[in-house]
Amino acid sequence: MIHPTALIDPRAEIDSSAHIGPYVIIDGAAKLGRGVRVEAHAQVLNDTTVGAGCTIGRAAIIGGDPQDLSFDPATPSALIIGEHNVIREHVTIHRGSKPGSATRVGDHNFIMATAHFAHDVQVGNRCVVANGAMFGGHVHLGNNAFIGGGAGLHQFIRVGDYCMIGGNASISRDMPPYCVGQLLNRITGLNVIGLRRAGFTAEERRQIKEVFDLTFRSGYNLTQALEVLAGREWAMPCVRFIDFISTRSKRGLCRVRRSSEKVEEE
Numbered sequence: 120m121i122h123p124t125a126l127i128d129p130r131a132e133i134d135s136s137a138h139i140g141p142y143v144i145i146d147g148a149a150k151l152g153r154g155v156r157v158e159a160h161a162q163v164l165n166d167t168t169v170g171a172g173c174t175i176g177r178a179a180i181i182g183g184d185p186q187d188l189s190f191d192p193a194t195p196s197a198l199i200i201g202e203h204n205v206i207r208e209h210v211t212i213h214r215g216s217k218p219g220s221a222t223r224v225g226d227h228n229f230i231m232a233t234a235h236f237a238h239d240v241q242v243g244n245r246c247v248v249a250n251g252a253m254f255g256g257h258v259h260l261g262n263n264a265f266i267g268g269g270a271g272l273h274q275f276i277r278v279g280d281y282c283m284i285g286g287n288a289s290i291s292r293d294m295p296p297y298c299v300g301q302l303l304n305r306i307t308g309l310n311v312i313g314l315r316r317a318g319f320t321a322e323e324r325r326q327i328k329e330v331f332d333l334t335f336r337s338g339y340n341l342t343q344a345l346e347v348l349a350g351r352e353w354a355m356p357c358v359r360f361i362d363f364i365s366t367r368s369k370r371g372l373c374r375v376r377r378s379s380e381k382v383e384e385e
Contacts, residue, residue, distance in 0.1 A: 185238035
């Protein structure tokens with residue numbers, strides 16, 4: 120299942136069921152699991168692990184060095200990709216930047232053409248990342264999120280579970296779970312349709328809306344909102360929201376767009 124034009128490093132470990140296409144380069148101690156498909160001209164570099172059932176699209180480059188002027192290529196770091204991911208054409212995913220560090224992608228993600236994940240990015244499970252989206256270093260993306268085409272995520276930010284980030288959005292602050300993000304660091308509401316489709320009950324959705332409103336639309340600052348939220352019992356999805364917003368952040372939280380703000384002024 121290895122095309123005769125492929126160049127394979129002898130240190131690589133490739134499952135016998137893998138399919139390696141024309142002109143593929145596997146350079147380094149990469150590990151490719153059961154049923155992995157690497158399409159023409161793709162490159163798998165350095166200490167990269169690709170889990171079972173993944174597809175690496177044409178001309179994708181995964182496991183490359185971080186784009187950091189201070190990075191030493193001799194640094195022992197890794198890229199770890201889980202199972203059943205689809206990584207389409209020209210995607211680039213870089214390995215970790217510090218000794219022993221790793222960029223990680225979970226399971227069942229769909230990453231569309233030309234998306235970029237920088238060093239030390241952490242991606243959860245069942246996410247969709249559309250064409251041309253860009254993740255800076257150390258971005259943490261939760262589970263079941265959707266990132267629109269051309270969106271840019273600044274380094275060191277967190278994006279929570281079930282978020283939806285609009286196309287061409289520019290996000291440089293943390294986006295709490297279940298939210299819709301657009302424009303420049305704006306929350307425009309809750310991902311109501313996504314929550315319903317994901318099987319959240321009506322009561323869970325009602326409580327999520329109540330927690331969201333207390334946090335962002337009550338007039339409280341964050342400290343005050345957390346004090347109010349701590350005084351009640353909440354369903355588990357709400358607990359996850361509260362845990363997210365109460366975690367100390369490098370970048371701060373995105374804020375809700377005011378009704379008086381016009382889109383064209385963003």
